[in-house]
Amino acid sequence: MVLAQLGGSISRALQQMSNATIIDEKVLNDCLNEITRALLQSDVQFKLVRDMQTNIKKIVNLDDLAAGHNKRKIIQQAIFNELCKILDPGKPSFTLKKGKTSVVMFVGLQGSGKTTTCTKYAYYHQKKGWKPALVCADTFRAGAFDQLKQNATKAKIPFYGSYTESDPVRIAVEGVERFKKENCDLIIVDTSGRHKQEAALFEEMRQVSEATKPDLVIFVMDSSIGQAAFDQAQAFKQSVAVGAVIVTKMDGHAKGGGALSAVAATKSPVVFIGTGEHMDEFEVFDVKPFVSRLLGMGDLSGFMDKIQEVVPMDQQPELLQKLTEGNFTLRIMYEQFQNILKMGPIGQVFSMLPGFSAELMPKGREKESQAKLKRYMTMMDSMTNEELDSSNPKLMNESRIMRIARGSGRQVNDVKEMLEEYKRLAKIWSKMKGLKIPKKGEMSALSRNMNAQHMSKVLPPQMLKQIGGMGGLQSLMKQMGSTKDMMGMFGGGEDK
Numbered sequence: 001m002v003l004a005q006l007g008g009s010i011s012r013a014l015q016q017m018s019n020a021t022i023i024d025e026k027v028l029n030d031c032l033n034e035i036t037r038a039l040l041q042s043d044v045q046f047k048l049v050r051d052m053q054t055n056i057k058k059i060v061n062l063d064d065l066a067a068g069h070n071k072r073k074i075i076q077q078a079i080f081n082e083l084c085k086i087l088d089p090g091k092p093s094f095t096l097k098k099g100k101t102s103v104v105m106f107v108g109l110q111g112s113g114k115t116t117t118c119t120k121y122a123y124y125h126q127k128k129g130w131k132p133a134l135v136c137a138d139t140f141r142a143g144a145f146d147q148l149k150q151n152a153t154k155a156k157i158p159f160y161g162s163y164t165e166s167d168p169v170r171i172a173v174e175g176v177e178r179f180k181k182e183n184c185d186l187i188i189v190d191t192s193g194r195h196k197q198e199a200a201l202f203e204e205m206r207q208v209s210e211a212t213k214p215d216l217v218i219f220v221m222d223s224s225i226g227q228a229a230f231d232q233a234q235a236f237k238q239s240v241a242v243g244a245v246i247v248t249k250m251d252g253h254a255k256g257g258g259a260l261s262a263v264a265a266t267k268s269p270v271v272f273i274g275t276g277e278h279m280d281e282f283e284v285f286d287v288k289p290f291v292s293r294l295l296g297m298g299d300l301s302g303f304m305d306k307i308q309e310v311v312p313m314d315q316q317p318e319l320l321q322k323l324t325e326g327n328f329t330l331r332i333m334y335e336q337f338q339n340i341l342k343m344g345p346i347g348q349v350f351s352m353l354p355g356f357s358a359e360l361m362p363k364g365r366e367k368e369s370q371a372k373l374k375r376y377m378t379m380m381d382s383m384t385n386e387e388l389d390s391s392n393p394k395l396m397n398e399s400r401i402m403r404i405a406r407g408s409g410r411q412v413n414d415v416k417e418m419l420e421e422y423k424r425l426a427k428i429w430s431k432m433k434g435l436k437i438p439k440k441g442e443m444s445a446l447s448r449n450m451n452a453q454h455m456s457k458v459l460p461p462q463m464l465k466q467i468g469g470m471g472g473l474q475s476l477m478k479q480m481g482s483t484k485d486m487m488g489m490f491g492g493g494e495d496k
């Protein structure tokens with residue numbers, strides 16, 4: 001089961017439970033069984049799922065819940081906490097320090113996406129102002145060096161490797177030394193893989209690690225390996241000091257549950273996820289937004305980040321202003337399509353909105369989605385200014401629709417489909433109405449001092465309603481313990 005479906009199944013189970021007039025032991029058990037089934041189908045390790053179910057039952061004691069409490073919210077919160085607990089090993093991964101050279105070694109099976117991920121990792125840090133370099137110590141797979149070379153050249157990242165040297169340890173050491181001399185502050189060592197876990201591979205890992213003394217070893221895992229994830233991650237951890245995990249291929253048909261197992265096996269956090277073959281299809285992994293997205297609660301903070309990445313700086317305040325006023329016009333949609341097309345991989349942005357899955361623009365079908373957006377834009381090109389700037393759906397009558405179809409050389413049904421899409425988007429974006437976006441610098445102070453009263457003022461009314469009004473918010477805040485966590489879950493977060 002892919003992650004989007006897992007989120008859907010869990011949300012459905014919770015919805016079914018909330019439809020029940022009385023939530024008793026049986027209703028709770030049915031709901032938990034449904035969630036258990038969904039998690040197992042997503043390849044989360046059996047033991048983890050079983051422990052999670054036991055813990056939730058322990059936390060959620062129905063008899064103890066005073067009447068009037070929002071039981072669904074409490075159960076949802078317990079599930080949220082448990083999933084976060086599995087994904088959060090309790091200690092952060094090693095972080096790079098400016099002014100100091102860090103060596104990061106990548107390990108993983110052949111085909112896990114290790115080489116691609118090394119370049120994505122380098123490219124990500126390069127964009128953040130680091131000076132990365134890539135060392136190809138994969139002497140096992142013919143073509144590995146060429147692949148790394150090609151990727152590195154594209155991203156303008158210095159690289160080191162050899163066509164003739166067969167000793168991976170030697171290449172690794174030479175590469176690290178060279179780039180230390182060149183004052184690179186992030187030296188990434190790509191190592192060999194094998195088709196399966198075998199002694200020779202682990203011995204090689206051990207030797208490369210001993211010789212290069214990496215500050216961090218990252219285990220790269222293909223998210224579609226299913227129940228094998230736990231054992232594979234554990235086997236690597238036993239050979240080298242794995243300190244972080246990157247899960248690749250979270251797009252398409254990936255089963256994401258393995259990520260949970262890998263964290264449990266390595267006791268190391270997932271730091272990034274790979275969401276496609278391209279260099280920038282790489283996302284920082286944050287537990288809480290990830291789980292809240294998984295449970296269909298949305299991830300406004302990620303959405304805000306994305307807006308900042310996608311929308312040109314000078315247009316940001318204006319767009320946010322328009323969104324918070326809730327006036328989502330066809331022109332805004334047009335401009336956003338333009339921005340999205342500029343960004344490349346689409347769907348990412350929209351999947352971060354509460355209640356909005358990647359269904360509209362499924363991963364792995366970017367080309368079709370992009371063509372669709374272009375088609376919509378052509379039709380919008382045949383619209384008048386009045387039509388583009390209106391948020392009144394009644395304006396678009398049959399004769400206008402026919403004129404637009406004629407003008408753009410499309411069928412009437414195509415125009416109708418585009419307008420339906422607009423309505424759908426407008427409905428979702430209307431959730432942004434009332435969201436007060438704190439100015440830069442205000443956020444840290446806000447999250448330090450915030451109580452439920454403050455919080456209720458920052459959250460959009462729709463969202464406040466979703467979490468059960470002031471009462472729900474207060475109990476949620478008590479359970480979460482920290483307003484900062486809340487901000488991460490519902491948008492905002494501290495200033496970076």
Ligand SMILES: Nc1nc2c(ncn2[C@@H]2O[C@H](COP(=O)(O)OP(=O)(O)OP(=O)(O)O)[C@@H](O)[C@H]2O)c(=O)[nH]1
Nearest residue numbers: 110111112113114115116193248249274275276277
């Ligand atoms: N869809 C998708 N494909 C990916 C992702 N990451 C890597 N790939 C693809 O997976 C395939 C294997 O990736 P490589 O980077 O060559 O794998 P590797 O683990 O380095 O393999 P070895 O060097 O043989 O150990 C390539 O076709 C990549 O483009 C991802 O996040 N999503």
